[in-house]
Amino acid sequence: MLKFIAEDKTSKQIGEELFISYRTVETHRANISRKLDLRGSLALVKFAVAHKSEL
Numbered sequence: 136m137l138k139f140i141a142e143d144k145t146s147k148q149i150g151e152e153l154f155i156s157y158r159t160v161e162t163h164r165a166n167i168s169r170k171l172d173l174r175g176s177l178a179l180v181k182f183a184v185a186h187k188s189e190l
Contacts, residue, residue, distance in 0.1 A: 136163050138190040141183035 139149040146160040153160075168179050183190075 136160070136167065137183045137186070140164070140180055141187040141190060143180065 136149070139152065144152075146157040146164065149160045150157040164176070164179060168174070168176075171179075171182060173179050173182055
């Protein structure tokens, strides 16, 4: 999921690639943000881009 976020894909685009609902993608994004203690979508995107080589 973070790989797709690092590629700046929308929830809809990620859902289409993974054959899941965009709402499921948004739930995953929220859970990842919570577990990493990140606030907001921008913080999650910055984290994903910073760690892109590790994904």
